Amino acid sequence: MSESPPLLSVDSLVVEYPAKGILTRPFRALDQVSISIGTGETLGLVGESGSGKTTLGRAVLGLAPVASGSVMFAGTEISHAGRRQRRSLSRELQVVFQDPYSSLNPSLTVGEILAEPLSVQGVSKVDARARVKELLDKVRLPSDAANRLPREFSGGQRQRVAIARALALSPKLIVCDEPVSALDLSTQAKVLDLFLQIQRDTGVSYLFVSHDLDVVRHVSHRVAVLYRGEIVEEGPATRVTERPEHPYTQRLLLASPVPDPDAQAQRRAHRKGLAVQRQEQEH
């Protein structure tokens, strides 16, 4: 994977949100962040709320204000791409959002939602309809789903619709922003399987954003850990998620509970031990 040039490379990216007042400084959501993703590879991005992990995904998609740094996608600089460039980019770069409720327009049918990215690319109505059918099949939804409204579907099914929309144009990279965190455990497992299956079938790359270390370990080849807008650790998925080096990643790992009382008691004791150590260091 490392021989081929990366599909996406983000270099020293800074994202700043303008402040409300004139005198206050803008809020820096990301500070000098660099990542890269190869073809067919998944980079897991983990961090807690406010760490900037969602912002990084949005910056790649052109939905966050990039102050400096570069975002190269397939050899092209896209950090300040206009709507026209985005339109051609959308064939290769897509997104699946966290909330399957607000990411689908409630007044459009599933068929219309799936056809939207196709019609933007000038695909004819007949071809679009055939493609919608194909997509629904791919995400294992019944083909009559096209005529129904999002509200008739469960959270997991809606997320399948969102995945189908992302797949409509056979992209090379999909930014997945917490795509399973709103789902139940068993639904989460099925949707993760779907993501893996699609990657096996199509060779798509994922930028997989999640707060859940277990989810990230399961789907990623490499993992980057964000903390307060900076990447504190990056490496192969199993190394970072099982033998973390940075204290923050260690804390993150020890804080996620394991489903066994005794193992969890051990993990808890370990975490408390580290916390005491940290306090002693601070004093």
Place this chain on the structure above:
Amino acid sequence: MTTLEANNSLLPMGQGSLWKRVKRDPLALMSLGLLVFVALAAVLGPFLVPHDPNQASLGSVLAPPSAEHLLGGDTAGRDILARLLYASRYSLLGALIALGTALILGVTGGLIAGYYPGWFDGVSSWLTDLIMALPGVIVLLAARAVIGPSMWWSMFIFGIILAPSFFRLVRSLVHGVRDELYVDAAKVSGVSDFSIVFRHVLTVVRAPIIIQMSMVSVIAIAVQAGLEFLGVGDMTIPTWGSMLNEAYSKIYIAPQGLIWPGAMIAITCSALVLLASAMRDALERSRGASRSRRRKRGPAAGNTRLTSTSVSESTRSVETPESSALEVIDLQVAYDDEAGRITTVVHDVSFSVARGEVVGLIGESGSGKTQTAFSALRLLPAGGSIIRGQVRWKGRDLAALSEKDMEGIRGTQIAYVPQEPMSNLDPSFTIGSQLMTPLRRRLGLSRADARARSLDLLDRVGIPNPKRTFEAYPHEVSGGMAQRILIAGAVSCDPELLIADEPTSSLDVTVQADVLDLLRDLQQERNLGILLVTHSFGVVADICDRVAVMQQGRIVEDGPVRTILRRPAHDYTRSLLAAMLQGREPLSMLTDTGEEGTHE
């Protein structure tokens, strides 16, 4: 197709759905009928009467109704019917000009200002405030002095004065839609802003705009009639207002002249108002329906039992010693909707929580775990009730208790820790006052004592600077802090049992670990019983002694936490545990359905 239609009727945004709902409202249909009649009279009327509205004939001055002049003659001997029909035409046209001007300016301005934050938004909002500060009628009188008596011009200017009502409505609606993820998804797909506004934004705002249109029309008609009545309008064309003006001058001789134009104004305006309120009702009802679908399990007070069949045949209802705390026996919870259908969400659930014991209630969304927990507090959302079974607490059945007796138990004996800490603190009161109120009300502490105790509690739950937090407002603290504060509040009146509904699911894992530590410490310190609702086996493993697994409103399995987690007996528990990611081979399929697909 039928399901599609049925669901369409609940859809909040669509124009079609609004029409479908309005169609079923007789009052709205009647108003609509009247409006159509008035409009037809205005359009076709002048072709049906033979008289010219301005043709005066001395013989018919103030003439009574006759075959030739159906409504008689006016002060100048003109045919009242002809004048009335022409007046309808001009009055409605005038109102349409005002409405159209307001619509074009207000809606386009609102769409642009709402969608693009920036200078346009700033300038147009400022302009809107300016226009709204102007006294409308005085501006119209001044305009008449400058441009002369023209109904068209004055209605155009009035349209500008009315535009802010559309502008503000549309701008705030668009603001709400702009940040929806489906708009972001459309942007990622390269959809142009113009298409996004038309496809995704306008569908949301059109129904409220239609309602606003009918209210604005009423104002336009009334103000226009008022201006003409005052005589500042154009006297060469007949309008309802000018007819009123003329009739008023002969009110003592022929008062009936006031009736016709007055009736037209009254009918048109009331029909518009009634139509608007019917549409608003339809819209709100559909909003309510869609909201209830995603109803957060927020407790609502004032629900009563449908039937009080406190069953005594249950053999499990053994006499329990006072200390054994909560015992739920054959609990059944049901909801009735507006149509009177009853849906049972909890079936025959039995479990107990002893003093000093932590019992987990685990299940996926919709499994009834939260409903079960709320039943123990008797805080089921509106429409929900315990229809069978008992909630035994210290020898009493809470399910049969009066609301007043229940109030004596909530907080002081059984307390509650909610799922979303932020929405459970009132943003308009300081944290201190929210902590002190129950202490003073329930325990009768003095202000100073309550304050001291609150500060102690905040310190106990690990708030770094209790004094500052005591004086802070909820928006000034983080989610983790807010949950600590709510836990402090829950234990403030020394309860024996805590009911915690997903107390950590909205928190980051590191914060979750700290909050669980706090709950465990408090539980051991005070020998609390805890009923913990959760969807996470990790949380169960961390803190629970026993656990009950719920599926579709039933407990499928319960027992000591080690037994359930290590040797689950029920298939459902096994499938849940199998869906966990810990210990699984990375990048491997988790479910059978996934493996099936590999041959594709």
